[in-house]
Amino acid sequence: MRRSPRLWRSLEQVTGLLAVPAMWEAQCGEDFSFVRPFLRATEMVGSRYPCPNRFGECPRKIVDYGNGEFAALCRDPYKSCRPIPLGTREALLHDLDLAGFLQPILQAASIRAEAPKPRGSGVWSLGLSGRRSSQHQPVFLVIAHSASDFESAVCDLLLEVPGQFVMLVPTNRYRSVETQERIQARGIQYLCLGDLMFVDEEGRFAVADSEESVEVATATPALDRKRVVKEFRRRYNCKVADIQRAAGVYETDYYGWLYGKAPDHYAHCIRIERVLRRGLPKPDHHNFS
Ligand SMILES: [Zn+2]
DSSP: OBOOHHHHHHHHHSGGGEEOHHHHHHHHGGGHHHHGGGEEEEEEEOSEEOOSOOSTTOSEEEEEEETTEEEEEOOSTTOOSOOEEEOHHHHEEEEEOHHHHHHHHHHHTTEEEEEEEEOSTTEEEEEEEOSGGGTTOEEEEEOOSSHHHHHHHHHHHHHHOOSOOEEEESOSTTOOHHHHHHHHHTTOEEEEHHHHEEEOTTSOEEESSGGGGSEEOOOOOGGGHHHHHHHHHHHHTOOHHHHHHHHTOOHHHHHHHHTTOSOTTSHHHHHHHHHHHHOOOOGGGOOOO
């Protein structure tokens, strides 16, 4: 089992998920094999080609000689790296077939994939969560290329999606106090692929410790609690007393939580939230009397 940090970073580093294949390879490094089968040639010729030198004006620029002949030329004033002749395919920008690329990843993460639908810049809806802590919630992927992209994508999602949802991101690099506060206030589940996913010996994606590695912003906002309870009761066809019993809390404690009178980190509040997230135990596991 190993992590694949370069793979996740590459998604945020390749702007617009659009680059020549050599650029994708340079970004992904040893993880390029996960991306290569899903690269699709576009009709646009790229402008940049990777270069071993990290100084000056490099990476190389791509020039078009016509008749399908291209070359990557060093931008450094001293031309420290040699020109590389390129064929058409090598010079064309390639984008990523997200549906194909994400399929094994979403499957490992227990997300029921639908065809990814773009909703605004760098945001896709991916399907519904089959994870215990977020059953049936919609899952959105956010791929940002800058901190401000990330912030506006998060704000848009929080505005447009009324209930709870799962937000999937490749890395944690654009997480900030501001966005974190907003995400937590809504009890949104935040999954970072870099933290969540491993690659096993056979090169397949696997989830680290299933739900343990998942960060759950636990508390339901106080104003949303009545609605959440109502939905829960409808889903499980149960009474408020069943929730209290499953959480092992007194009626007074339950109402203290419901009306937001007890702090969220109190044990009884955490237990109630846990029941609401995970659902009621199956009847044959009923141990309460
Ligand atoms: Zn160069």
